[in-house]
Amino acid sequence: MIEVKEALEIVAANSSSLSTQKIAVKKALGYILAETIYSPISMPPFRQSAMDGYAFIHSERHQFDIVGISQAGDHSNIKIKENETIRIFTGAYVPDNADTVVMQEHVMANEKSILIATKPEPFANIRNKGEQINIEDVVFDANTVITPAAIGFLACLGITEITVYKKPKVAILVTGNELVKPGKKLSKGKIYESNSVMLAAALQTIGIKKIKIHTVKDNLKATQKALKSILKKNDIVLISGGISVGDYDFVKEALIKNGVEELFYKINQRPGKPMFFGSKKETLVFALPGNPASSLTNFYIYVYPAIRNRMGFSNTHLPKIVRKLNSSFENTTGKTLFLKALYDETSVTILEGQSSAMLNSFAIANGLIIIPQDAQNIKKGQLVTILPID
Numbered sequence: 001m002i003e004v005k006e007a008l009e010i011v012a013a014n015s016s017s018l019s020t021q022k023i024a025v026k027k028a029l030g031y032i033l034a035e036t037i038y039s040p041i042s043m044p045p046f047r048q049s050a051m052d053g054y055a056f057i058h059s060e061r062h063q064f065d066i067v068g069i070s071q072a073g074d075h076s077n078i079k080i081k082e083n084e085t086i087r088i089f090t091g092a093y094v095p096d097n098a099d100t101v102v103m104q105e106h107v108m109a110n111e112k113s114i115l116i117a118t119k120p121e122p123f124a125n126i127r128n129k130g131e132q133i134n135i136e137d138v139v140f141d142a143n144t145v146i147t148p149a150a151i152g153f154l155a156c157l158g159i160t161e162i163t164v165y166k167k168p169k170v171a172i173l174v175t176g177n178e179l180v181k182p183g184k185k186l187s188k189g190k191i192y193e194s195n196s197v198m199l200a201a202a203l204q205t206i207g208i209k210k211i212k213i214h215t216v217k218d219n220l221k222a223t224q225k226a227l228k229s230i231l232k233k234n235d236i237v238l239i240s241g242g243i244s245v246g247d248y249d250f251v252k253e254a255l256i257k258n259g260v261e262e263l264f265y266k267i268n269q270r271p272g273k274p275m276f277f278g279s280k281k282e283t284l285v286f287a288l289p290g291n292p293a294s295s296l297t298n299f300y301i302y303v304y305p306a307i308r309n310r311m312g313f314s315n316t317h318l319p320k321i322v323r324k325l326n327s328s329f330e331n332t333t334g335k336t337l338f339l340k341a342l343y344d345e346t347s348v349t350i351l352e353g354q355s356s357a358m359l360n361s362f363a364i365a366n367g368l369i370i371i372p373q374d375a376q377n378i379k380k381g382q383l384v385t386i387l388p389i390d
Helices: 002-015 149-158 196-206 220-233 253-258 291-311 361-364
Strands: 020-024 053-056 065-071 085-089 098-103 107-109 113-116 136-139 161-165 172-176 209-214 236-240 261-265 275-280 283-288 321-325 336-343 347-350 367-372 384-387
Touching: 002 261, 002 275, 002 291, 053 107, 053 220, 053 291, 065 236, 113 321, 136 149, 149 291, 172 196, 196 209, 209 220, 220 236, 220 253, 236 261, 236 291, 236 367, 253 261, 253 283, 253 361, 291 361, 336 361, 336 384
Parallel strands: 065 085, 172 209, 172 236, 236 283, 321 347
Antiparallel strands: 020 161, 053 085, 053 098, 065 113, 107 113, 261 275, 275 283, 321 384, 336 347, 336 367, 367 384
């Protein structure tokens, strides 16, 4: 059995980024850039009007003759005189010798001329060439997360394809003779299987949407056979249940028989002590406890950073924040504790129902308090570290 700190270090050391691929920008949401991107153009590529209004040469004059029009998409480089203006629309090309645009709301106009009621400052309401970015400037550094706004910005620069880190192929294997699929009749001795849908939902929060879910009975031969196929086809395998020391816990043995190298087994923590972490070639295996709260806790602590590492994220772990504890707490276990909690701007409350089997308290928690193994007596008002999970 190892300590939490060592377990985290082992997971990090074995969770390198996957290979890269070129992908269409419109399909790149949630991916991580594997290269620095430079702008192929300036944006805007020409001087644009920021308003619907009239372009003119700034002077003391207030009255101007209308001599043309510039719509978005046109290239009407009309030469205007000091007493002339053109009707112009948002995003349209500003003539080279015009230096100011007045908003249409600030003029009185007829078909032939305008009278400016409120004079703008010189150079107002014009977006200069390269105002957002100049040609060959850095658009995004490597390891940037592609967001909807990033996709929009890349598209407006004419970029259609980028190089990103591949997202890992993830499979979930659920073991247990007692498990019944939700929606089916629940007979005596059976419980509904919830871990697979819970873990799949947690995976989706970090951008993993294509997830294969497999089930197997508590049988060594069946577990070994299922794992043989799953290990070949996936980058990360999550196993729910069958990893403790009961007579029908066959997962660890089945993994070893399939050539999975054990990197650690059991962590000095609560909940989530009986967890196996191993690898076979480039495939990582997390055999998580069957108890739902333990399984989800270990997902946040170990699986979450491993997957983000594989995806190319630079910040892989959940962030840490500190708050004042609303009540005293005594840790007599000698273990690191992860306690379901509710925090606000100043303080945090430990929730009732800390059992490893209880999801009801997890469902309303927005954080996990970390109680170090050597912290025995924590006083009310003392600062504690929290992992936000909201």
